[in-house]
Amino acid sequence: MTNNQIKKYLELTETPTPPMHLEENVMKDIRNYRVRRAARMQSLRWLVILTLLSMGLLIVLFFYGDTLLSAFGELESVPDLSKRNLTLGAGLAFLFLLVFVDPLLSMYTRRKYQQTI
Amino acid sequence: MSNESEHIQRILAGDANAFRYFVREYQQYAYTLAFRIVRRPEDAEEVVQDAFLKAFKALQHFKQRSKFTTWFYPIVTRQALSHLRKKKLDTVDVEVVAQQGDPSQNSAHLIETDDRKQLIESVLDRMKVKERLVLQLHYLEEQSIEEIVMQTGFSTSNVKVLLYRGRKSFEDLLPTDIYQELLP
Numbered sequence: 001m002t003n004n005q006i007k008k009y010l011e012l013t014e015t016p017t018p019p020m021h022l023e024e025n026v027m028k029d030i031r032n033y034r035v036r037r038a039a040r041m042q043s044l045r046w047l048v049i050l051t052l053l054s055m056g057l058l059i060v061l062f063f064y065g066d067t068l069l070s071a072f073g074e075l076e077s078v079p080d081l082s083k084r085n086l087t088l089g090a091g092l093a094f095l096f097l098l099v100f101v102d103p104l105l106s107m108y109t110r111r112k113y114q115q116t117i
Numbered sequence: 118m119s120n121e122s123e124h125i126q127r128i129l130a131g132d133a134n135a136f137r138y139f140v141r142e143y144q145q146y147a148y149t150l151a152f153r154i155v156r157r158p159e160d161a162e163e164v165v166q167d168a169f170l171k172a173f174k175a176l177q178h179f180k181q182r183s184k185f186t187t188w189f190y191p192i193v194t195r196q197a198l199s200h201l202r203k204k205k206l207d208t209v210d211v212e213v214v215a216q217q218g219d220p221s222q223n224s225a226h227l228i229e230t231d232d233r234k235q236l237i238e239s240v241l242d243r244m245k246v247k248e249r250l251v252l253q254l255h256y257l258e259e260q261s262i263e264e265i266v267m268q269t270g271f272s273t274s275n276v277k278v279l280l281y282r283g284r285k286s287f288e289d290l291l292p293t294d295i296y297q298e299l300l301p
Contacts, residue, residue, distance in 0.1 A: 001288050003256065009291070010257040012237045018148035019162060026140045026169045030133055033170060 039110035046105045047098075054094035061087045121185050128176055136173055143186060144169075147193045150268065153253050154197035154246055160204070161197075168196040191270035194250075201246060240290045247271070248283030255280055 061068070068086075120138075127135035147168060152161040172179075172189050179188050241249050254260045254268065265276050 001284075001291075006252070006284065006287065007256045007259075009237050009287075010253060012234050013241065013257075014234065016149055016152040016158065016161065018144050018165065019158075022144055022148065022162060022165060023137065023140045025162075026144070026166050027134075027137060029166055029170045030136060030173050033174070034133055 035110060035113045038113040039106060042109035042113070043102065043106040046109075047102055050094075050097050050102065054090065054097065057090050058087060058094075061090055122181060125176060125179070125181065125185075128173070133173075136169075139172070139185060139189075140169055143189060146186075147190070149258075150190060150193050151197045153250050154194065155200060156242065160200060164197045164200050165193065167200075168193040171196065187267050190268040194269045198246065237291075240287065243290050244283065244286050248279050248286055251276055251279040252283035252287060 124135045124138045144165065147165045148161055151164040151168070152158065155161050155164060168189070172192055175192075179185070241253075244252070250269065251265055251271075254265050255262075260268070262273060262276050262280070265271070265280075266273050269276070271279070
């Protein structure tokens with residue numbers, strides 16, 4: 001079979017044409033990607049800030065828990081309130097922030113970026 | 118600064134809308150390339166969209182030592198081949214064609230009904246993906262070995278082997294008694 005024959009056979013097949021909406025779909029994909037990325041970055045920032053704040057609080061409680069407790073004398077009347085319990089409470093609060101507050105912040109930032117990008 | 122470089126600089130500076138230039142310029146051939154591999158319009162569309170998105174994400178790594186197309190078309194080829202692997206379309210196609218029957222058995226009927234296109238399509242469907250792609254790029258798009266290497270990312274020797282095998286496979290699958298009848 002000659003090269004020319006192969007070419008003629010292949011020319012019988014159709015030449016595909018891209019759909020009209022392809023360009024818009026690509027641009028939409030890119031927009032969505034940028035929104036997702038921006039929201040992820042913002043969410044990461046929030047997470048870092050929350051983590052640092054919580055860590056700071058835990059450190060303060062760990063080293064100065066007793067001082068704080070004695071400063072608030074009335075709290076001493078509460079049974080079982082100790083440095084250990086305060087630290088535990090702060091830890092739980094941090095978990096709460098991670099589980100509930102961070103996803104809410106992510107949703108908020110995603111909405112915000114969808115409007116701006 | 119060339120038009121392409123100018124648009125790339127704008128994109129890297131944060132103007133994502135400048136990417137529209139590349140989509141407009143290269144969507145036609147990217148779609149053709151993807152279609153030659155996946156053989157289904159909806160899959161070709163998905164492949165092209167994914168390839169453009171990948172290119173956008175990786176644009177900062179494009180060194181601009183070559184043309185944008187030299188960098189972009191291999192992305193399309195890889196994306197299409199990966200799409201096929203994921204969906205195992207290749208296997209499905211062969212099965213579908215096998216159900217349709219051997220083209221040599223119903224070729225007379227096809228020629229009678231003047232459905233030459235269907236015959237060639239069914240022959241192409243039965244070929245291996247890479248062999249079919251290289252054959253079409255070389256004979257239909259009239260591209261040289263070097264151009265095919267640049268577009269697909271395959272090595273030169275691989276392209277030569279694929280072209281040889283593709284040609285042989287095409288000849289074997291096309292019923293010999295219709296060589297002349299098919300030609301106008």
